Amino acid sequence: MARRALILVEGHTRGNGLLYVQAAKRLGLHPITLSADPAQYSYLAAEKVEAIRVDTDNFNALIDECSRLRMAYDIAGITGFSGPDESVYVTVGKLCQYFDLPGPNPASIERCFDKFVQRQLLAKADVAIPAYRVAANATEVESSAAEIGLPVILKPAVGSGSSGVRLCRNFDELAEHTTYLLGGKHIWPCSPRILVEGFAQGPFYCAQIMGNEVIGIExxxxxxxxxxxxxxxxxxxxxxxxxxxRIADVSLSCLRALGLGWGPACIEFRWTTLGPVVIEVNPRLAGAPDPQLVRLAYGIDVITEHTKLVIGDEWNLRRRRSHTAAARYLVPDRDGTLDWIAGGSRAAAVSGVAEVKLYVEPKAPIIRKGDYRDCIGHVVAASPTLARTEAILQRAVDLIDWSITPSDACRTGTAQVAPDNR
Known part of the structure; x- marks a missing residue:
């Protein structure tokens, strides 16, 4: 009998890729990664994962490679990881359809990744969203902002990780960020289109979903x-x-409006004076360490359960405990060269700390982008109560220090931790 394999299209450099590999092995599957550059995922070599170099932007090449693999393996399922333009997960849906395997609807995924189209569909379904316009040039950006009223958020219509997203409080900031987005500094995966949105103010929440079930809200x-x-x-x-x-009800309305409801999704909200306002619907699993937080808090391994769904097995989202898990991110306050970073092992030894991960090595350049790439590490902790979890995190993060040499002088920076967000 042929060995059952799980095909992973591309990978993930900060956690989820490794977790999928480990989940596949626990389920008795042979993970195989298809990537344009397998060397960028260090865990592949460490876990001795079979990796095949293939142009993952070429759908026909992926079909040919999967067809070849079917001669040696029983391909139980295909999944993958969204890149900066989110296109990989669309490709995954198409591959699943082609090989008659469980998977997301690629048309729904594609509509969702175009933030302008997503907002049109949500507005048509009467889901509360910020006022919005789409613009292709500076004149349209300015007129859109004037119609909506400052402050506004400018963001690429296609993108992820908060890349290119900025709050513009006046027309000078609006012009500056428009020039950045359209002047060649921002890398566009497609023709440049800017989404201009009203600024929804209030606490930020994200609903973690599998299928049509809200697992929890962070x-x-x-x-x-x-x-x-x-x-x-x-x-x-x-x-x-x-x-x-209310957040759960609106989440399910979003799934219906966008034709989702298979597999993972994470839906972002701001709780305004009018209640929950949808900021964005992501038709995929949230990035690390969010899956770890769900596992630590509720005992639900969403990556394993998603993998079961991908291969057509029965999955289970039953809570096994009720703890509070939290992550704090290490964010430098200046650009320069990282001289050293220390204290990670001491932080990891603090009782209640589940993970300490540093993304950078000494001598690495620190160039802040104003998005997810600014973080140089994170600390995760869990306990039965929120207060205890916060205390554990504070103790651990206080043990981590680093030094960055800027271009003009050498100064020492320490971990920047956000205040308690309750």
């Missing part, structure tokens, strides 16, 4: 505007029953 602190760099995430969020129910 809260995130994005730090100080104008950029959006994640500083802290807590799961589950401290919500009233009514707040939780």
């Amino acid at each position: 809260t995130t602190d994005w730090g100080n505007p104008p950029h959006f760099v994640c500083r802290a995430t807590t799961f589950p969020a401290l919500l009233t029953d009514d707040e939780h129910e």
